[in-house]
Amino acid sequence: MLVLDGKLAAAAVKEVLKAETAELVKKGMPAPHLAAILVGNNGASETYVASKVKNCEETGFESTLIRLPVDTTESVLLETIQSLNNNPSIDGILVQLPLPKHISEEKVIETIDPRKDVDGFHPSNIGRLVQGLPTFIPATPYGILLLLAHYNISTKGKHAVVIGRSNIVGRPMSILLSSNIPQGNCTVTLCHSHTPNLKELCLQADIVVAALGKPEFVTADMVKVGAVIIDVGITRVEDATAKKGFRIKGDVLYQDVAPKASAITPVPGGVGLMTIAGLLKNTLQAYQNNRG
Numbered sequence: 077m078l079v080l081d082g083k084l085a086a087a088a089v090k091e092v093l094k095a096e097t098a099e100l101v102k103k104g105m106p107a108p109h110l111a112a113i114l115v116g117n118n119g120a121s122e123t124y125v126a127s128k129v130k131n132c133e134e135t136g137f138e139s140t141l142i143r144l145p146v147d148t149t150e151s152v153l154l155e156t157i158q159s160l161n162n163n164p165s166i167d168g169i170l171v172q173l174p175l176p177k178h179i180s181e182e183k184v185i186e187t188i189d190p191r192k193d194v195d196g197f198h199p200s201n202i203g204r205l206v207q208g209l210p211t212f213i214p215a216t217p218y219g220i221l222l223l224l225a226h227y228n229i230s231t232k233g234k235h236a237v238v239i240g241r242s243n244i245v246g247r248p249m250s251i252l253l254s255s256n257i258p259q260g261n262c263t264v265t266l267c268h269s270h271t272p273n274l275k276e277l278c279l280q281a282d283i284v285v286a287a288l289g290k291p292e293f294v295t296a297d298m299v300k301v302g303a304v305i306i307d308v309g310i311t312r313v314e315d316a317t318a319k320k321g322f323r324i325k326g327d328v329l330y331q332d333v334a335p336k337a338s339a340i341t342p343v344p345g346g347v348g349l350m351t352i353a354g355l356l357k358n359t360l361q362a363y364q365n366n367r368g
């Protein structure tokens with residue numbers, strides 16, 4: 077059984093990006109610049125955004141973190157996005173999700189200039205993804221493709237079961253795995269909360285992508301011997317014995333599933349780190365598209 081180490085694979089991606097950035101700066105060009113907006117102070121979001129900013133620094137990118145209070149109005153947030161859209165020194169914009177309930181995620185995503193939408197969430201970018209046109213691949217599915225590529229895992233002709241149909245992970249992942257791309261060409265089954273025979277479908281899968289956000293949902297009796305298991309879950313589960321008062325759990329019961337798998341991602345240390353690699357690649361892509 078091969079552990080798909082996201083730390084190693086992300087470091088490899090970041091090394092290349094760092095060298096490309098150093099090359100730009102050496103020529104007197106500005107570094108790529110990512111702007112992140114965080115509304116409120118959700119603990120998990122704080123951690124993710126801090127990690128994104130830190131990874132920008134490590135890669136030589138510029139980053140700007142805009143923190144807005146939890147009671148920020150929708151119109152103030154939309155104006156903030158507009159000013160970033162109009163700022164030529166900003167290459168990529170991300171608004172960390174989830175947002176407070178009084179703000180429409182849909183409106184926020186649609187306000188981001190699609191040319192700076194490094195999360196790949198804008199409807200026009202998702203439309204391009206569906207049609208196989210050049211676009212920004214949402215960071216987590218992109219990270220998974222990069223991880224599969226890093227470990228030379230072949231996907232062509234395989235049956236992939238994706239559990240979860242979110243706009244951020246499950247749905248774009250299902251489209252990418254079925255696309256005619258190097259880490260695609262799978263036959264894909266997209267399962268969700270209304271799928272009655274989930275266990276039977278998972279048992280037929282050569283590749284399982286668990287992205288439903290239910291800790292330890294995928295158990296050993298649901299996976300075929302030799303399957304590739306990609307665990308996207310990162311739920312904080314309260315645990316008084318843990319230093320921070322919680323533990324991070326994936327969607328897969330790792331210790332039971334790992335012995336049956338041919339390859340598996342750990343949590344933490346798997347997909348989470350690859351998400352940031354995907355985001356950084358998109359940011360450099362935006363830079364090259366817009367001012368390269």
Ligand code: GUN
Nearest residue numbers: 170171172173174195215
């Ligand atoms: N919340 C959870 N995942 C993501 C992501 O990939 N991008 C943003 N902006 N918010 C998220």
